[in-house]
Amino acid sequence: MAAEPKSVNEEDLKLLKERMNLIASADPAQYHNEFSLRRYLRAFKTVDNAFQGILKTNKWRKEYGVAELHDNKELIEKYSDKARVLKHRDIVGRPIIYIPAKNYNSSDRDIDELTKYIVYCLEEASKRCFEEVVDNLCIVFDLNNFTLSCMDYQVLKNLIWLLSRHYPERLGVCLIVNAPAFFSGCWAVIKGWLDENTAGKVIFVNSEMDLCQYLIPDILPTDM
Known part of the structure; x- marks a missing residue:
């Protein structure tokens, strides 16, 4: 089941809303809804830090061209085997991003392009959130046929950075399925990059029985 989001101080939320309303009244593109403001407060802890985090995200989104990524058909087609936003949701209604790790190779990719594709997937999944019910995502890493040559640490670092800076509190659960025993060494490295x-x-x-607690196994792709 989905963990209940941490509550935020309602007075802090009120102050953040007031600051954002001033900004958004001058530039509507700066607007964030209440669900987003709550996520930033939970992630950044204080009104000042949340406000600065939102402004940095808005600046990044404009400079990175986030809104135009869905028009980049060449990019989407080129990296379509790296991740997919599924049509189905997990047990509690989260949109699912499915990532088949076997399709990764750090020596055979353009990190900037691949990062843009990851942002595209995060955007598409976030748009599918029913925020009144659940406003976070399920990411599934499928390690079936995974080898050490598939371990792309830089891609993971970029994903972690994106989730922490520009999609705070969007991650609801990350499922690692079909992990081989030797992945424990990789996980020891990755875990060091994550906050508690x-x-x-x-x-x-x-x-598969454990997986059924989170999603219906049959919805996972077999064509990637």
């Missing part, structure tokens, strides 16, 4: 809250959202799923 994020690390607690990573679940190693060891059986």
Whole structure:
């Protein structure tokens, strides 16, 4: 089941709303809804830090061209085997991003292009959130046929940075399925990059029965 989001101080939320309303009244593109403001407060802890985080995200989105990524058909087609936003949702209604790790190779990719594709996937999944019910995502890393040559640490670093800076509190759960025993060495490295809250959202799923607690196994792609 989805963990209940941490509550935020309502007075802090009121102050953040007031600041954002001033900004958004001058530039509507700066607007964030209340669900987003709550996520930033939970992630950044204080009104000042949340406000600065939002402004930095808005600046990044404009400079990075986030709104135009869905028009980049060449990019989407080129990296379509790296991740997919599924049509189906997990048990609690989260949109799912499915990532088949076997399709990664750090020596055979353009990191900037691949990062843009990851942002595209995060955007598409976020748009599918029913925010009144659940406003976070399920990311599934499928390690079936995974080898060490598939371990792309830089891609993971970029994903972690994106989730922490520009999609705070969007990650609801991260499922690691079909992990081989030797992946424990990789995980020891990756876990060191995560804060305690994020690390607690990573679940190693060891059986189909366990997977059924989170999603229906049949919805996972077999064509990637």
